[in-house]
Amino acid sequence: MITIAKLLMLLLELAVALPVRMVRFATDWIFFNPRIGPLRYVAWAAFAYLFFALTLVYIIAPIRGYAGQAYLSERLRYDAERWLATAIYDAEGNFVGTFDPRLDSRQDVNWTGQAIEVGHYVANPDHKSIPVRDVPENYWKCLTYHEDRYIGTPLNPFGIDLLGVLKIPYSTIRRSIALKRLSLGVGGSTLPMQLARVIYKTPPHLKESTGEKIRRKLAEWWLAPVIYFELTRDGDETALKQWAANHLWLAQRTGGQSLHGVEVASQIVFGKEAKDLSVAEQFILASAVNKPIILLEGSERLNAVRLDRWRYIAEVRARTCAEALIDDPAEQARVVFDLVGLAGGPPDPQVKPKLEAALELNAPDRAARARANPVIRANTLMPSARFGIREEMKQIYGFDWRNHVRGVTTTFDAAENLAFHGKIEQTLMRLNHKWGNRLNPNYTLDPQKTGPDLKIPDVTVVAADAAGNIVRYYESGETAAYFGSPFARDTENGSYVVSREGRMLASTGKVLAAIAIANEGKDGADSLYLDTNAPARGLETCSHHGNLRRGRQARVVFACSLNEPLMIRTAQIGQARVKKLIDAFGFNMPPTDVSGAGTPPSTAVVLGQIAGSPRRVHQMSGVVLASLLGRDRAGVRPPSLIRDYDYTNIAEDQSETSRPKGIIVPRDVIARDARPLLKSLLEAPLCYESNRTSHGTLKSLNAWCASRRNGLRLHFAKTGTQVSEDPNATVDGWVTGGLQFDNGAAYSYVVLVGTGTASEPWARSLHSSQIAAPLVATLLGDLEAHARQHPQSHLLPASNRTLDRRPVTEPKLSSHAPQPMSEAERQRVFNLN
Incomplete structure (x- = not known):
């Protein structure tokens, strides 16, 4: 016990005496030693x-x-969330791209390239990167090996690397000698x-003065510890890895925008998702940090720089990672072989x-x-669907x-759909x-002629399959009118308020009358339905100018x-x-x-004074189609542009869309026995003939x-033209319907x-049959x-359940006088009044 006590006392004495002796040695033999001359000032500085x-x-x-x-973490x-992009894939799984920054931020998005003030807040120029959920492990290893080898160790415990700071005087001397002028050196940026440099757009540049470089470095030192503490809470480095995978600049020369982040760079450079990258490809992307890949060819000089840059990334930096980080000789040889194959030249964008x-x-x-x-x-x-996709997500x-x-x-x-866009x-x-x-x-209808003095009305042409998946989508504007009127959207949170929708359905509302x-x-x-304004002749036609009381067939x-x-x-x-x-x-x-009186529902339906978005009208036709196909038990959702979501947080967000709102079950609104009549009434606008006309x-x-076209077994449709108080002032032209091949x-x-x-009619004396019907013809040909290419045999009825395909024709009547009614028919008509 006494021996242990003596040892502890000796260690304590050394702990106190050693620093004192070191200070005494420094002051006596270095700092205040006149024999070493001016070197003592160098020592003081060191x-x-x-x-x-x-x-x-x-x-x-x-x-x-x-x-x-405490005050910067939020x-x-x-700031980091603003940079995150949303990836878009089409139905074939092809990577289409990412949303334009103008579309995916609320109000402070900055695409100007310069810092701008938004109220009391400064919005820095945005970059956009697809967030990575699972960071490729070999990317992270190679990245830290090159850029921050000691992160989390005693040499860099809080986001600033000690060796990197100590390196600055040495690199300053070397740079100054090489340039023959004073030039501040660089230290290892952690x-x-x-991340501070990228997020707040303060990268170094060739014309940076010494003063600017010092200010930038001090700002990075000031922010780095906050970022490190925020991203490594409770010792978990997941957030740090994700930020490093999301925000670092990996490629350039992309038509005005650099590529930031592993996911988007992987899609463009290698044509695959980050999770599918090989080890060699992960090493290449990690090695491109601070040496970004040049994607596009240009001048002869640029092409030489592009090739030299790529080879340096693949043959030097990436190969260094392979040799330093892979212990298994066979695996190391395989990765090096892959890198040699990739080093031949930069791949064209995929x-x-x-x-x-x-x-x-x-x-x-x-x-x-x-x-x-x-x-x-x-x-x-x-060109138009991205606005609709955004609006659909906003409604959730x-x-x-x-x-x-x-x-x-x-x-x-x-x-x-792009080809269809051109046809429309x-x-x-x-x-x-x-x-x-x-x-x-x-106003104009030609999209090529729009400008400051000419605008195009909302033109919406949308079709969905029997499951509610939109297969064709065209809109002329950027407001996604299909999903509802702009004034029905809450300016505070962006959501759509159904009760605010005021777009009237015109005569497409008669679909509800047909159902009733x-x-x-x-x-x-x-x-026979009583017409109090019937003409003397042509009851079997669409003539309706008269003052007689006559019966008109349904x-x-x-x-x-x-x-x-x-x-x-x-x-x-009722x-x-x-x-x-x-x-x-x-x-x-x-x-x-103003008196509080309301329009009777029957009148509102027939005159189309009820209101709804085009998407809601589309769903109505989807419900009718499902009923006529005998699928009356399957819920019909509002038509959707989005087949699948890739959620940021699966546990939190799947519940939001796994129960889509607004589903309508056809049997709840359409009786099974109603189908034959409903079909006859709603195919009449297309199929009705009288005297072969x-x-x-x-x-x-x-x-x-359907009765006249080979390959078509069902087609119904309804038109509608909405006007202002002036009956010739056209507001909206509608057509909605459904068909089966x-x-x-x-x-x-x-x-x-x-x-x-x-309040804003766009034409005079134009009706849906003149404007909307030609667009329907284009759509039907495309469908x-x-x-x-997409047969759906499971939607066909059983052999003993076929739809009535007889032509819908009027019994032959005289072209000069209406068919006389029997006394029983006459009595029934007058009983209707």
């Missing part, structure tokens, strides 16, 4: 710098880290320091063959930039959708040429969209029943007037009547051209081709 380095790394850094995270998280062909065909002038730039690629391949998550979603897979093929624009150009004299002066009538089970397609009423007889018949069903249907389909009743609001599409492929669709507000 000692002072050593003291500064130790104080910075072991005293200032921990204090700054602990104190700074801002750091938000990963937290590089695009899937189908998307490559679509770019070359539809946007040859932007194809090269689109290959290398994920934002330009998505903007080119999805609001403006915070980026906190929940790191990637989406769409329901449609990007290349096919060609149709719009022809319509503009044909009807331009009826457009209001500040068919559900009652009393009528047939030849039932199929004629629906084919010609006659209001008066249908209002009388629908009112007899307002409560009709109102129940309106609520079930999610439409809004018109507002009450087509009548009806969609007679221009009579070739698409003989191979089972079935689709619902909606087409809309308009502004949605009576016919799609159906051939």
